[in-house]
Amino acid sequence: MKKILVAMSGGVDSAVAALRLKQQGYAIEGAYMKNWINEDEILGDCPWQQDIEDASAVADSLGIPFRVVNLMHEYRTRIVDYLLSGYQSGITPNPDVMCNREIKFGVFLDYALENGFDEVATGHYAQLREATDDAPRAIIEGADPNKDQTYFLAMMRPEQVARARFPVGHLLKPQLRELAQKHALPNATKKDSQGICFIGNIKMSDFLREYVPDRPGPILRAEDDKPLGEHRGLHYFTIGQRRGIGVPSNSDNDFYVVVGKDIQRNALLVSFEAPTAPGLYSSRCEVSELSFTGEAPADDCRLEVKVRYRDPRVPVRYKRLNDKTVEITFDQPQRALALGQIIALYDGPQLLGGGIYTKIET
Numbered sequence: 001m002k003k004i005l006v007a008m009s010g011g012v013d014s015a016v017a018a019l020r021l022k023q024q025g026y027a028i029e030g031a032y033m034k035n036w037i038n039e040d041e042i043l044g045d046c047p048w049q050q051d052i053e054d055a056s057a058v059a060d061s062l063g064i065p066f067r068v069v070n071l072m073h074e075y076r077t078r079i080v081d082y083l084l085s086g087y088q089s090g091i092t093p094n095p096d097v098m099c100n101r102e103i104k105f106g107v108f109l110d111y112a113l114e115n116g117f118d119e120v121a122t123g124h125y126a127q128l129r130e131a132t133d134d135a136p137r138a139i140i141e142g143a144d145p146n147k148d149q150t151y152f153l154a155m156m157r158p159e160q161v162a163r164a165r166f167p168v169g170h171l172l173k174p175q176l177r178e179l180a181q182k183h184a185l186p187n188a189t190k191k192d193s194q195g196i197c198f199i200g201n202i203k204m205s206d207f208l209r210e211y212v213p214d215r216p217g218p219i220l221r222a223e224d225d226k227p228l229g230e231h232r233g234l235h236y237f238t239i240g241q242r243r244g245i246g247v248p249s250n251s252d253n254d255f256y257v258v259v260g261k262d263i264q265r266n267a268l269l270v271s272f273e274a275p276t277a278p279g280l281y282s283s284r285c286e287v288s289e290l291s292f293t294g295e296a297p298a299d300d301c302r303l304e305v306k307v308r309y310r311d312p313r314v315p316v317r318y319k320r321l322n323d324k325t326v327e328i329t330f331d332q333p334q335r336a337l338a339l340g341q342i343i344a345l346y347d348g349p350q351l352l353g354g355g356i357y358t359k360i361e362t
């Protein structure tokens with residue numbers, strides 16, 4: 001019988017993941033991962049204590065052992081440093097994707113294996129297709145199209161996939177809530193969490209305000225460099241952003257949108273939202289730090305991608321340029337791609353892997 005360590009966040013998804021495994025007769029234990037900021041308490045709000053209590057109460061109600069695993073040091077070096085140095089260099093990092101590879105299925109999985117477990121289970125909305133003679137185990141989109149989280153698993157390695165389990169991926173969220181209620185799980189009606197992976201219910205802008213110094217610079221109109229105002233720091237902005245730029249369009253029908261960042265001039269480039277806005281839409285990009293969940297696709301092929309979480313899959317041509325980099329050509333131009341973000345690769349609903357945008361052409 002397999003021994004499984006369930007990553008329990010205090011949320012309802014991982015609670016039902018534990019419930020399902022228990023019902024299936026596995027030997028399971030629950031664990032909450034504690035990250036660095038939990039101890040800092042810099043941003044005041046401290047939901048983690050409540051989360052630990054909730055996770056622990058769920059474990060009690062299921063009659064399974066529960067522990068708190070302290071990963072503060074690893075989280076700081078593998079996620080927070082990556083996040084802060086990314087923002088400081090003007091790119092848009094993706095801590096949620098990295099957290100899955102480096103922490104949940106990285107150090108936490110290692111911890112589980114060292115402590116006699118065979119697998120780690122999470123409450124991710126993703127499904128697994130078991131290995132056959134011809135193909136390794138594969139990650140398939142979650143059954144609930146509104147909740148599918150495979151995008152966040154795009155950088156997982158095959159050996160991590162082989163030790164992962166997603167017990168709720170075949171459920172729709174309302175079904176999951178019903179199960180939680182039917183079995184009287186103590187957190188059955190708890191609100192879904194939002195915010196940066198692990199850090200809690202904190203908005204990225206508040207987090208950055210605390211850790212990255214402001215660096216004011218000009219806001220320029222992309223077409224002609226006309227100065228329109230001043231920004232507090234490029235790291236507060238993402239390509240495609242319309243809210244919070246602080247420059248009125250003086251027109252009911254036009255909206256300024258961020259179309260680029262000029263790192264050398266520390267300038268935020270904006271333009272009116274339109275398919276022709278310079279830099280807003282791209283038809284080709286280069287992707288590096290590729291990582292595959294199973295076998296790599298052919299060097300030159302057609303496949304599908306998600307350019308960001310919650311976007312639908314779109315068709316592309318995928319072409320390997322060298323050992324490290326592939327070229328992705330979109331059938332239809334895509335809006336607001338950001339350097340540093342993750343592109344996830346798919347063959348239909350099967351997740352193939354992912355990589356980081358290193359060049360975006362418009």
Ligand SMILES: Nc1ncnc2c1ncn2[C@@H]1O[C@H](COP(=O)(O)OP(=O)(O)OP(=O)(O)O)[C@@H](O)[C@H]1O
Binds near residue numbers: 008012122123192197
């Ligand atoms: N602090 C944590 N400790 C243990 N496991 C965690 C923690 N944070 C996240 N996880 C695991 O990762 C999964 C996905 O995390 P995410 O932050 O996306 O939560 P979610 O989809 O809201 O799920 P949940 O309802 O379980 O919080 C969770 O279901 C849980 O298994």
